[in-house]
Amino acid sequence: MSVSDLFESQAQKKNVLHFAILVKMALVDGAINITEREMLVKFARKLSIAEDQVAYILEHIDAYPLPSVAFKLERLEYLYELFQMIYSDHDMDREEEAAVFKYAIGLGFTEEEAAKVIACSIRVFGKKIRFDEYLLLQEKGLKENN
Structure with a gap:
């Protein structure tokens, strides 16, 4: 694995984490409504997250804990x-x-x-x-x- 591959995978992991946080925020008030889903699709595009990965995240959101951000x-x-x-x-x-x-x-x-x-x-x-x-x-x- 090259350094650029490592960087890209780290950057993509961070994008997935950002997206998962957004999904969790959308779920705070219950199920994701149509407007929230459209917004999540828009964010997924901006974060370069593929549709199949979006579906996986939505189905397995509990696998993505909110980061502990103390500072x-x-x-x-x-x-x-x-x-x-x-x-x-x-x-x-x-x-x-x-x-x-x-x-x-x-x-x-x-x-x-x-x-x-x-x-x-x-x-x-x-x-x-x-x-x-x-x-x-x-x-x-x-x-x-x-």
């Missing part, structure tokens, strides 16, 4: 990666924003923190930024709002 830095990294996927088509619609809000809550942000972090991310994510720049912007935004 704010890790939560921001998960959101950063998700925003990269969302903005791969340079657009974020209301349904995606609602899914990201649930995702942020699932990662351990309070509702208020999630709203602030997402609002800041939406303002800046149309531009290509590195993770360290993203962190600085988030820290600045959270300090200004406290």
Whole structure:
């Protein structure tokens, strides 16, 4: 296995984890409805997850535990990666924003923190930024709002 194969498999594993978290968030209020299913299909495409893998994840969601994200830095990294996927088509619609809000809550942000972090991310994510720049912007935004 080459280094590039290893990287791709690690990146794909992370994408699968992101997708599984989104599925779990959709299941919080019961069964996945039609709108949520359409949103999940859209995210699966953005995360390069094949249809058969989506079906497997949906059928075996308990095999994908929510990650234990104790540190704010890790939560921001998960959101950063998700925003990269969302903005791969340079657009974020209301349904995606609602899914990201649930995702942020699932990662351990309070509702208020999630709203602030997402609002800041939406303002800046149309531009290509590195993770360290993203962190600085988030820290600045959270300090200004406290």
